[in-house]
Amino acid sequence: MSHDTPYDPRRRDPGRVEGEEGARTARTTMPPAEPPPILDQLFDADSLYALRSAVEAHAVAAGMPQGRAEDIVICVHELATNALRHGAGSGRVRIWHLPDHLRCQVDDDGAPTAVQDDPAADGIDPARPAPGDDAADRWPYRHGHGLWLIRYAADTLSLRSGPDGTHAVLTFTLPPPGPRPRFHLTSRALPAEEGRRRLVLTATGQLDLMAGSELIATVTDQLKEHPELILDLRGLAFWDTAGMASLSTVQHHVDQDPVAGLTVVGTDALYRRLRSAGLAEKLALADGVDAAVHPPEDTGRDTAG
Amino acid sequence: MSLDTGAQITDLTVNDHACLTFGESEELADLTAAFVRDGLAAGSRVVWLSDTPQEAEVELSRRGLGAAAVPAGPPGDGTAGAGARPIAVVDCQEGLMAGRAFEVERAVGWLREEVAVAQRKGYRGLRVALDMAWALRPVDGIEQLPVFEREIAAMVGELAQRTACGPGSNAEATAALSVLCQYDRERFDPVTLASVTPFHAHSVAAATYHDDELLRICRQYAPPGIRIAGQIDVQAQEALALALSEAIRVDGDITVNMAELTFIDVSTTRMILDAARSIAHPRRVILECHPAIESRFVILGATDLPNVDVSRR
Numbered sequence: 001m002s003h004d005t006p007y008d009p010r011r012r013d014p015g016r017v018e019g020e021e022g023a024r025t026a027r028t029t030m031p032p033a034e035p036p037p038i039l040d041q042l043f044d045a046d047s048l049y050a051l052r053s054a055v056e057a058h059a060v061a062a063g064m065p066q067g068r069a070e071d072i073v074i075c076v077h078e079l080a081t082n083a084l085r086h087g088a089g090s091g092r093v094r095i096w097h098l099p100d101h102l103r104c105q106v107d108d109d110g111a112p113t114a115v116q117d118d119p120a121a122d123g124i125d126p127a128r129p130a131p132g133d134d135a136a137d138r139w140p141y142r143h144g145h146g147l148w149l150i151r152y153a154a155d156t157l158s159l160r161s162g163p164d165g166t167h168a169v170l171t172f173t174l175p176p177p178g179p180r181p182r183f184h185l186t187s188r189a190l191p192a193e194e195g196r197r198r199l200v201l202t203a204t205g206q207l208d209l210m211a212g213s214e215l216i217a218t219v220t221d222q223l224k225e226h227p228e229l230i231l232d233l234r235g236l237a238f239w240d241t242a243g244m245a246s247l248s249t250v251q252h253h254v255d256q257d258p259v260a261g262l263t264v265v266g267t268d269a270l271y272r273r274l275r276s277a278g279l280a281e282k283l284a285l286a287d288g289v290d291a292a293v294h295p296p297e298d299t300g301r302d303t304a305g
Numbered sequence: 306m307s308l309d310t311g312a313q314i315t316d317l318t319v320n321d322h323a324c325l326t327f328g329e330s331e332e333l334a335d336l337t338a339a340f341v342r343d344g345l346a347a348g349s350r351v352v353w354l355s356d357t358p359q360e361a362e363v364e365l366s367r368r369g370l371g372a373a374a375v376p377a378g379p380p381g382d383g384t385a386g387a388g389a390r391p392i393a394v395v396d397c398q399e400g401l402m403a404g405r406a407f408e409v410e411r412a413v414g415w416l417r418e419e420v421a422v423a424q425r426k427g428y429r430g431l432r433v434a435l436d437m438a439w440a441l442r443p444v445d446g447i448e449q450l451p452v453f454e455r456e457i458a459a460m461v462g463e464l465a466q467r468t469a470c471g472p473g474s475n476a477e478a479t480a481a482l483s484v485l486c487q488y489d490r491e492r493f494d495p496v497t498l499a500s501v502t503p504f505h506a507h508s509v510a511a512a513t514y515h516d517d518e519l520l521r522i523c524r525q526y527a528p529p530g531i532r533i534a535g536q537i538d539v540q541a542q543e544a545l546a547l548a549l550s551e552a553i554r555v556d557g558d559i560t561v562n563m564a565e566l567t568f569i570d571v572s573t574t575r576m577i578l579d580a581a582r583s584i585a586h587p588r589r590v591i592l593e594c595h596p597a598i599e600s601r602f603v604i605l606g607a608t609d610l611p612n613v614d615v616s617r618r
Binding site: 045048049052070073074077078081145146148149152209212213241242244245246248249252277 | 519536538539540568570571572596597599600601603604605608609617
């Protein structure tokens with residue numbers, strides 16, 4: 001499976017994986033025998049640290065890059081914390097190593113008490129409407145809310161709450177086996193046109209914490225000479241939340257500069273991730289470098305949306 | 306002299322003899338930097354007698370108190386020589402020891418000479434930080450450590466009395482001495498600590514809000530703020546809330562030192578951002594992050610707050 005398309009259509013609707021009917025549907029297209037989980041651990045308020053260590057160790061052992069393993073840790077931690085706060089005070093985490101992704105399931109057995117009205121969920125953003133018809137989409141999520149971060153970090157999230165407790169399923173795409181391509185940035189100045197100084201920055205490889213720092217430094221540096229930047233991310237093989245956060249920081253630097261502008265070009269998969277992370281509204285996204293160079297008139301910022 | 310437990314490093318007076326017990330080198334550097342900063346601000350000369358002088362210099366520089374950052378000479382006096390810069394880091398070996406032996410007379414003599422130098426050069430007093438780590442090594446005369454502490458107490462008391470009696474206008478009569486003795490509470494045995502603490506007027510330690518094997522939350526003095534080390538989640542929210550509310554009460558910019566924090570959950574990230582949001586312009590909040598947690602602050606909106614700086618350490 002290519003990494004430009006981390007979404008597998010078979011799992012795009014998480015209900016197909018978790019729902020009873022979906023389970024039958026999935027069985028016809030997936031290998032019949034599911035492997036046992038690589039981690040199956042019970043937790044309570046006193047064992048979250050042990051849970052985090054175990055999740056990180058197993059994710060790394062399964063081939064997840066360190067930064068992405070840390071994403072899994074925070075997601076599982078937040079779901080476990082939710083289970084402790086609203087559920088029976090204990091729960092269970094399982095992780096399956098499937099062919100191209102890790103699937104994490106966090107269950108609590110108690111009836112949820114206040115999932116719709118979390119007093120700790122005061123955020124700066126109002127709950128934003130979400131598409132789809134998944135319990136996860138109806139859960140109010142905001143800045144500061146654990147679920148908001150999970151939405152940002154996980155490739156897919158499905159949440160089901162009922163009298164038997166809350167069951168959350170997250171998936172995280174694994175990088176392709178073999179050597180991991182190093183992050184690399186190349187720059188190409190566009191011919192000056194009506195005095196505009198434009199530069200195309202092309203990123204390939206893995207966008208993680210270190211790569212994000214390099215990206216921020218390069219953009220900050222290049223903005224002095226080329227106020228109009230086009231950032232081509234179509235060649236990225238893999239990214240984690242630290243890498244995605246670097247895009248926020250890059251945009252922040254651009255916003256500080258009254259004459260600077262930034263257009264991001266990515267794949268559909270990247271745009272999907274940026275959208276579910278709430279980053280698509282902050283960035284100017286374009287369909288290809290040509291569209292970024294010659295933007296159609298009267299379009300909003302999110303031209304890919 | 307009665308022992309006042311739990312004084313703050315910023316509460317020390319011009320004539321003082323305080324016992325600083327610390328658990329980590331970061332805490333030692335932080336509290337010493339506050340001692341140095343406050344001394345310089347009061348026009349005193351400051352000498353740090355350190356077992357690891359090079360590291361001590363680095364720690365002070367990191368906090369903007371390096372020898373290069375501090376102008377030479379006492380305030381209003383351009384004549385001070387290189388030997389009397391307002392801040393000096395001295396190897397323990399030079400001040401206290403004669404080879405591998407500790408001699409009280411020599412150590413007390415060194416201290417008297419430093420008081421005299423500060424006075425001659427026109428400083429308003431002398432602050433000395435004494436790192437006692439040398440006493441953990443096999444050193445002859447180590448049993449004289451309590452005697453040394455008693456002598457320091459006597460000298461401070463004597464100078465304090467002279468300050469109180471002497472005419473205030475006469476600089477000769479107003480030499481002041483404040484000594485901060487530094488003991489690693491993990492490495493010094495309780496018997497030794499018990500034998501030296503009674504000679505001090507104050508016992509000083511970092512205000513600590515939470516301390517267990519996973520997490521430590523304490524006040525930071527230089528630069529002011531709080532320090533969080535280890536892993537933090539919602540279970541520590543009460544301690545964090547108290548630490549933040551006390552830090553906010555201080556004037557000026559606030560630093561949240563998270564250089565050694567490897568995990569932070571969403572709720573405590575939000576608490577820190579909410580505290581930052583409550584601080585009004587022009588005060589700034591500096592979030593010093595371990596690389597693993599920096600992006601969490603960015604994702605939760607730190608860069609959207611105009612008075613917040615996110616930095617990596």
